[in-house]
Amino acid sequence: MEEVVEKTFEMAFLIEDLREIWRKTAPFHKLNEEEKEKVLEIIDGIKNNCDYISDKVAK
Amino acid sequence: MNIGNYQLRDREESFINLNPLQTGGRTTPDARKAIISYIDGYSICDWCKGALHITTEPDIAGFLIDVSDFLGMDYALPTNGCREAKYGVMHAISKGGSILCDANMHYSSEISAERAGLKVYKVPNNGEPEYKVNPLDYAEKIEDIKKETGSYPDLVLLTHVDGEYGNLVDPKQVGKICKDYSVPFLLNTAYSSGRMEIKGKKLGADFIACSGHKSWASGGGNIGILAISEEWEEKIFKGGTNWKSKPIEILGCSSRGSSLMAMMASFPYVKERVKRWDEEVKKARYLVEELTKIDINPLGESPKNHDLIKIDTPVYDKIARGHKKKGYFLYYELKDRGIIGMKPGRTKRFKISTYGLSWDQVKYVAESFLEIGGD
Numbered sequence: 001m002e003e004v005v006e007k008t009f010e011m012a013f014l015i016e017d018l019r020e021i022w023r024k025t026a027p028f029h030k031l032n033e034e035e036k037e038k039v040l041e042i043i044d045g046i047k048n049n050c051d052y053i054s055d056k057v058a059k
Numbered sequence: 060m061n062i063g064n065y066q067l068r069d070r071e072e073s074f075i076n077l078n079p080l081q082t083g084g085r086t087t088p089d090a091r092k093a094i095i096s097y098i099d100g101y102s103i104c105d106w107c108k109g110a111l112h113i114t115t116e117p118d119i120a121g122f123l124i125d126v127s128d129f130l131g132m133d134y135a136l137p138t139n140g141c142r143e144a145k146y147g148v149m150h151a152i153s154k155g156g157s158i159l160c161d162a163n164m165h166y167s168s169e170i171s172a173e174r175a176g177l178k179v180y181k182v183p184n185n186g187e188p189e190y191k192v193n194p195l196d197y198a199e200k201i202e203d204i205k206k207e208t209g210s211y212p213d214l215v216l217l218t219h220v221d222g223e224y225g226n227l228v229d230p231k232q233v234g235k236i237c238k239d240y241s242v243p244f245l246l247n248t249a250y251s252s253g254r255m256e257i258k259g260k261k262l263g264a265d266f267i268a269c270s271g272h273k274s275w276a277s278g279g280g281n282i283g284i285l286a287i288s289e290e291w292e293e294k295i296f297k298g299g300t301n302w303k304s305k306p307i308e309i310l311g312c313s314s315r316g317s318s319l320m321a322m323m324a325s326f327p328y329v330k331e332r333v334k335r336w337d338e339e340v341k342k343a344r345y346l347v348e349e350l351t352k353i354d355i356n357p358l359g360e361s362p363k364n365h366d367l368i369k370i371d372t373p374v375y376d377k378i379a380r381g382h383k384k385k386g387y388f389l390y391y392e393l394k395d396r397g398i399i400g401m402k403p404g405r406t407k408r409f410k411i412s413t414y415g416l417s418w419d420q421v422k423y424v425a426e427s428f429l430e431i432g433g434d
Contacts (some may be wrong), residue, residue, distance in 0.1 A: 009096070013088075016092050016095070019088070019091070020087075020088045022072040023071045023072055023085070026072060026074055026075055026397065027073060027396075027397025028397065
């Protein structure tokens with residue numbers, strides 16, 4: 001699999017993990033420390049994948 | 060936010076959804092990832108070996124072995140839903156005679172029976188408020204059918220948990236009666252398997268019909284399972300005359316896409332969650348106990364043995380009569396509190412489900428209902 005494709009799926013999958021946190025904490029989404037950490041970890045993952053694809057496409 | 064001309068659905072992310080039809084089919088992250096990947100038409104058929112159920116990449120064949128074991132049966136096939144599983148059995152079994160069902164049966168059981176050319180007889184429930192079906196009444200009804208028609212029914216069906224009151228009926232007693240009369244027994248587990256542990260053969264069931272999108276954390280379309288005991292393999296899973304590998308009753312290959320993948324991806328989670336069924340029942344009982352602090356009366360068996368709760372709610376009906384939004388007031392009051400899943404306009408009687416909610420969410424739901432009711 002091309003890495004840009006793999007990273008695209010990785011991002012889509014990370015978004016599903018994020019979506020799960022909103023589901024578990026609906027309707028107010030008051031996050032505990034563990035959930036906050038998880039959200040930030042997911043966002044980092046998405047950012048990293050975005051950066052990788054940006055670099056690859058820009059070259 | 061819209062998707063083209065269609066409204067985005069964010070009910071699970073933005074609200075606590077109490078719709079009993081939907082709570083057991085909420086997908087897992089793995090199911091949604093599988094759906095994303097296998098979203099295209101016939102995506103599951105990349106490595107087709109001639110039929111869906113023998114496909115090993117993805118490993119549908121292995122999954123079906125695991126599912127049979129999970130349900131305590133011998134063989135399983137994927138179907139397009141629970142009703143298709145029921146219809147498959149009825150069609151294969153029907154000799155144009157009759158079927159004995161319970162009065163709380165789902166409409167799709169009755170429609171399937173009609174389509175299969177079976178005359179429907181029903182074991183009655185005991186009426187309001189519990190609407191309970193006594194499994195021992197099956198014996199008397201079987202005798203009545205024999206007297207009326209000269210034959211025993213071709214098939215017996217029991218709705219393990221009905222979708223109206225959430226009553227749980229003991230299938231073991233029906234299974235024993237069916238064995239005594241040598242009548243095959245189909246257990247409809249649309250609201251039970253995938254939520255609670257079921258070992259079909261131990262219950263005396265010859266056939267188990269399951270709903271993936273109702274109780275196995277599956278989505279991305281419709282999906283069901285038909286599981287059977289060994290002695291029925293030849294009759295129920297029979298292949299076509301010129302298409303030996305294609306089971307007639309599922310028209311060769313049933314669910315050919317993402318919904319089957321969703322079910323497979325959720326299966327490890329489902330195997331674990333059935334072990335926590337007692338906790339789910341506790342949540343339902345807690346909510347019922349809280350709601351009865353105001354003028355709300357539970358319908359169906361008491362205490363509850365399932366998360367589906369039907370309630371008679373004079374308290375809200377009284378408020379609705381003097382409210383400018385009339386019967387819609389309750390829907391909007393709940394929606395303002397982030398709770399959804401009831402039919403708009405209903406204030407007299409309605410159904411809700413606590414399945415899969417956290418204790419915090421269940422307590423918040425209870426508080427909200429009480430607050431709206433003026434407690």
